[in-house]
Amino acid sequence: MLESEFYEKTIQHRISVAGVGLFTGQQAHLTFCPAPPRTGIVFRRMDLPGQPEIPAALHAVVPSPRCTKLATEFASIQMVEHVLSAVFALGVNNLLIEVAGPEIPAGDGSSLLFVQALDRAEIVAQPTKRKPLKIQTPVYWSEGDVHLVALPADEFRVSYTLHYPQSKLIGSQFYSFAVDSALYRKEIAPCRTFSLYEEIAPFIAKGLLKGGGLDNALVIKEDQIMNPEGARFFDEMARHKVLDLIGDLALIGSPLLTHIIALRSGHVSHAAFGKQILLARAAKEECLEVFSNPYVLENC
Numbered sequence: 563m564l565e566s567e568f569y570e571k572t573i574q575h576r577i578s579v580a581g582v583g584l585f586t587g588q589q590a591h592l593t594f595c596p597a598p599p600r601t602g603i604v605f606r607r608m609d610l611p612g613q614p615e616i617p618a619a620l621h622a623v624v625p626s627p628r629c630t631k632l633a634t635e636f637a638s639i640q641m642v643e644h645v646l647s648a649v650f651a652l653g654v655n656n657l658l659i660e661v662a663g664p665e666i667p668a669g670d671g672s673s674l675l676f677v678q679a680l681d682r683a684e685i686v687a688q689p690t691k692r693k694p695l696k697i698q699t700p701v702y703w704s705e706g707d708v709h710l711v712a713l714p715a716d717e718f719r720v721s722y723t724l725h726y727p728q729s730k731l732i733g734s735q736f737y738s739f740a741v742d743s744a745l746y747r748k749e750i751a752p753c754r755t756f757s758l759y760e761e762i763a764p765f766i767a768k769g770l771l772k773g774g775g776l777d778n779a780l781v782i783k784e785d786q787i788m789n790p791e792g793a794r795f796f797d798e799m800a801r802h803k804v805l806d807l808i809g810d811l812a813l814i815g816s817p818l819l820t821h822i823i824a825l826r827s828g829h830v831s832h833a834a835f836g837k838q839i840l841l842a843r844a845a846k847e848e849c850l851e852v853f854s855n856p857y858v859l860e861n862c
Contacts, residue, residue, distance in 0.1 A: 568817055570655040570692050572596045574684035579675055581667030584641055584779075585629075587772030590667040592645070594683055597656040599690040602815060603649060607637040609662045618646060620813045620840065623833045627770070628757075630810055630829045641666045643829065644755075647809030648676035651746040653817075654685060655692055671754035671778040673805055677747055697820035701842045703835040708826050710835040715821040717741075720807055723825045724800040729758055731785040735800035741808060750808075752794050753801040759783035803827075811836055 576595050583590040597604070603618035614636035616622060622632040631640040645666050649657060651673075669675030701712040718741040726732035739750060759781055765771045780798060781788045795801055807824055810832035827835070 568691050568694055570599050570688040570690045571653050571685050572598075572601075572656040572688060573654065573680060574686050575682075577679050577683040579667060579669075579679045581669050581675065582773040582778070583663060583665040584668040584671075584773045585665055585771060586663070588663060590665055591662040592667055593660040594679060595658040595660060597658045599656060599688045601656040601658070603646065603655075603657050603659065603812070605632065605639045605642070605659045605661055607639065607662075608660050610637055612636070618642065618813055619815055620833060620836050623813065625830070628765070628829075630813075630833070638664065639666065640664060641668065643806050643809035644669070644671075644673045645676045645809070646812040647805045648673040648680060648751065650812035651741055651750070651808055652677065652680055652685060652743045654680065655817075656688065668773060668778040671756075671780065672802070673751045673809075677751045692817060694817040694819045695814065695839070695843060697818075697839070697842075698846065699842075701835075701839050703831065703838045705831065705834075708828070708831045709824070710827050710831060711823045712835075712839055713821040713823065715819060717821075718818045719821040720804050721821065721823045722800055722803045722807060722827075724803055725826050726758075726799075729782055729785060731782055731787070732756075732758075732799055735797045737797055737800040737804055739801075739804050750801055750805050753798045753805055754778070754780045754794070755802055755806075756780035756782065756799050759788065807832055814839060 573594055573596050576593055578591065578593040580589060580591045605616040605618065606613050614634065616632050616634050616637055616639055622634060624631050624633045626640055629641045630643040631638060632642055639661055667675065697712045697714050703710045719738065720741065721738040724735040757779060762771060776789045780793060787793055810829055814836050
């Protein structure tokens with residue numbers, strides 16, 4: 563990455579989008595607003611008393627099925643992964659995201675809605691720089707058949723292996739992507755969330771996916787894609803997993819220089835892995851502070 567890419571960025575103009583919420587089925591409204599340097603990404607619930615704010619940070623992640631949800635004592639917001647993926651991939655560091663409702667608009671199930679809005683709002687550089695988080699030694703996280711590793715690299719790359727043995731149509735897919743804003747717009751942003759019909763049927767029966775449908779998700783039933791237009795890429799599923807992973811790792815709060823390799827991971831493991839990366843950085847910084855103590859250095 564060029565050094566100039568680490569200048570902080572925001573947007574020039576406010577811009578709003580709206581759409582159906584995947585879980586509530588209600589109209590959800592979102593407005594991107596410019597923010598000063600060192601703000602980070604902050605959600606503001608405009609529909610609640612006092613308009614409480616929720617930071618886009620790992621410490622705010624709370625359990626939620628099939629999406630990433632952030633919460634504080636006063637408010638929560640869910641389905642943040644797609645909008646954060648667009649924000650992070652386009653290099654925006656400082657942004658206030660006003661939301662009227664408990665979730666982000668689903669759009670078509672990809673991040674295109676947010677990419678197009680941010681482009682219309684005109685992304686602009688700010689005079690301050692943000693130091694990237696550069697992985698110096700490998701960081702691992704594993705649980706069962708889910709594995710993630712962050713390796714040293716001079717770029718931010720994501721390599722994802724998807725394995726769905728229960729579906730002949732999906733099977734195993736692999737996609738590797740060096741995160742670049744121009745390529746993201748073409749290769750990742752259009753890729754929609756997906757699911758096997760058998761997986762989401764119980765959620766639909768319980769009324770937990772009131773806004774879900776073929777216009778905002780890729781649905782596979784009996785090894786056939788139910789959407790009339792089919793898939794946008796033969797490996798759209800793996801590409802969407804890359805989209806999700808970028809959005810979840812945006813919660814680390816820093817530009818990244820690392821190669822992330824992921825196998826069968828999802829939102830829960832992404833959050834746990836992000837925290838592992840922050841713990842590794844904190845341990846390294848602690849070691850640097852006490853570099854004069856040889857016994858401590860041996861453990862770094």
